[in-house]
Amino acid sequence: MSSEQKEPFTVGSKSFTAVAINTAAKAGEWIKSKLGDFSSLTIKTSPHDLVTEVDKGSEMMIRNLIMTHFPTHSILGEEGVEPGAAASIKALQEASDAEYLWIVDPVDGTTNFIHGFPFFSVSIALAHKGEIIVGVVYDPNRDELFVAEKGKGAYVHGRRTMVSGEERLLDSLVATGFPTDRGPNIAGNMRxxxxxxxxxxxxxxxxxAALHLAYVAAGRLSGYWELGxxxxxxxxxMxxxxxxxxxxxxxxGNPYHLEVRNIVATNGRIHDELAQLLQESDAAGN
Structure with a gap:
């Protein structure tokens, strides 16, 4: 941790951030050890929306580690929710009253993991009364751990991350993602x-998505958008x-909150230009 970084959020003698870091790192290393070694592949909502026993095992590991330290906290994890947008929205609504809510994607980029494409991550966030106060994204393939605390900056390899300096969309490298549901969002994505x-x-x-956002934070991408x-x-x-x-x-262009499903994240300088372009092209989703 950088010497510039202030003391992390704690409850009693336990650091939220330290637990998130330790948990993401352990899960990520286990996931990496399973590359090419999974035995079950299940289709969730479509042939593009997949899950393996590694996703489920990673989430169980993450849940157990978090609950060991914070047994009264709530956890919202992808593999604990029924497939589909409606179920995801309902699960979030049901968890929204929790004082402390851990929000977990045990393998963000499952399709990549299945194909051996080394671009997947573990994503762990902690919300306090609906506001994200800790965010950790771990890329086990590059051994890169991105860490942020509300009001205290973001870091990778102990160095402060800063967004890129591009002032114009024309000079920018941006990213997007393709929806797994292949419904109305795919048409909007193509527009x-x-x-x-x-x-x-x-x-x-x-x-x-988690790594795309981490790359915006680290200045490797100027912007990123995705629907659904x-x-x-x-x-x-975020x-x-x-x-x-x-x-x-x-x-x-509305402020981010936990219910947001269609997102734009940028260095700030190109934000209005990118968001306006998406809206004008009918590519902002519902």
Missing amino acids: GLEAVVPRVRNVRSGGS LNAWDIAAG LLVKESGGHVTDTK
Whole structure:
């Protein structure tokens, strides 16, 4: 941890951030050890929405580690929720009254993991009364741990992360993701691509929302947008971006909150231009 960083959030003698870091690192290393070694593959909502026993095992590990330290806290994890947008929205609503809510994606980028494409992560966030106060994203393939605390900055390898300096969309490298549901959002996504590609330096799609957000925070991407995400895809990465000097809203420019499913995250400088372009091209989703 950088010497510039203040004391982490604690309850009693236990640091929320230390638990999040330790938990993400342990889960990530276990996931990496299972590359090419999973035995079950299950389709959730569509052939594009997949889960393995590694996702479930990772979430169980994360739950057990968190509950060991904070047995009174609540946990919202992807694999503990029925597939589909409606079930995700309902699960978040049911958990929203919790004073402390851990929001977990045990493998963000399952399709990549299944194919051996090394771009997936563990995402762990902690919300206090609905506000994200800790966010950790761990990439086990690159051994990169991105950490943010509300009001205290964001770090990777102990170094402060800062968003990129591009002032124009034309000079920017941006990223997007493709919805797993292949419903109305895919049409909006394609309209967005058609509008954005000619207006930027280039577009990437890595397949892990949490890592895309971490890359915006670290200045590797100038911006990122995606439709149809869930709280566990966004929560930790959102705090990374904000604590690195960036800006996060929904695709219509409204402030981020846990219920946001269509997201734009940028260095702040290109934010209005990107959000407006998505809206004008009917690519902002519902």
